[in-house]
Amino acid sequence: MNLRILGAHGNEAKGSRLTSLLLDDVLAVDAGGLTASLTLAEQEKIRAVLLSHHHFDHTRDLVTLGFNAALWDGRVKVYALRETLDVVIPCLLDGKIYANLREYPSKERATLQFETIEPYKEKDIEGYRVLALPVKHSVPTVGYHIASPRGGKLFYTSDTGPGLAECWRHVSPDLVICESFLPDSMTERAGRVGHLSPRLLKEELVQFRQLKGYLPRVIVIHLALSHEREVGQEIARIAGELEGDISLGCEDMEVAL
Ligand SMILES: [Zn+2]
Numbered sequence: 697m698n699l700r701i702l703g704a705h706g707n708e709a710k711g712s713r714l715t716s717l718l719l720d721d722v723l724a725v726d727a728g729g730l731t732a733s734l735t736l737a738e739q740e741k742i743r744a745v746l747l748s749h750h751h752f753d754h755t756r757d758l759v760t761l762g763f764n765a766a767l768w769d770g771r772v773k774v775y776a777l778r779e780t781l782d783v784v785i786p787c788l789l790d791g792k793i794y795a796n797l798r799e800y801p802s803k804e805r806a807t808l809q810f811e812t813i814e815p816y817k818e819k820d821i822e823g824y825r826v827l828a829l830p831v832k833h834s835v836p837t838v839g840y841h842i843a844s845p846r847g848g849k850l851f852y853t854s855d856t857g858p859g860l861a862e863c864w865r866h867v868s869p870d871l872v873i874c875e876s877f878l879p880d881s882m883t884e885r886a887g888r889v890g891h892l893s894p895r896l897l898k899e900e901l902v903q904f905r906q907l908k909g910y911l912p913r914v915i916v917i918h919l920a921l922s923h924e925r926e927v928g929q930e931i932a933r934i935a936g937e938l939e940g941d942i943s944l945g946c947e948d949m950e951v952a953l
């Protein structure tokens with residue numbers, strides 16, 4: 697599996713993009729900075745998008761992808777929880793703010809095609825084995841454990857607060873992509889609003905190692921621009937304490953699994 701981190705941030709300014717991953721050029725996971733990161737030729741290769749939850753920093757470029765795909769008469773499958781689609785479709789895609797992407801360019805040949813996913817039920821999506829697992833965020837959210845037909849397994853937590861032990865029981869990743877949106881000085885707030893600080897992340901990773909007997913490589917994304925330096929220093933510290941391969945992700949970073 698080849699992973700490309702398209703967007704590694706939870707907010708946006710020049711040089712940063714909103715959260716989005718791309719696997720083997722064909723499977724996107726969240727769509728915050730999706731089209732902003734890719735040429736049209738690269739976008740044309742995308743077969744499916746998995747959405748973790750409805751927040752704008754994870755869904756925004758679904759609008760522009762759906763619009764662009766009409767250029768090559770494309771079809772992109774969009775997978776998400778029912779609760780996520782129930783927000784994303786009426787708020788972003790039904791024609792109020794842009795094209796009606798449920799019926800664009802026509803009702804018969806819409807570029808975006810929606811399918812609900814159910815937690816704990818593994819599903820074959822474009823040859824990938826995909827397992828959606830609920831995480832503890834402020835709105836219904838799933839992380840995704842994804843095994844590539846080309847080899848390699850990753851678990852993407854999406855936005856989450858503490859309490860990943862139930863997820864850890866169901867996964868066996870080579871790589872964990874997780875978040876640490878706020879620094880240790882804001883740990884109480886992070887937990888309250890469904891995010892992690894490095895200190896909270898360390899507790900989750902200690903539990904992972906206790907349950908699974910190993911610690912995979914960990915890449916931390918969904919960074920907050922104003923706190924990135926501080927979080928980076930704290931992540932480096934917990935990497936040392938856990939003697940693990942734990943580091944910050946960044947835009948356009950590629951990882952081979
Ligand atoms: Zn987010």
Ligand SMILES: [Zn+2]
Pocket residue numbers: 749751833855
């Ligand atoms: Zn969120």
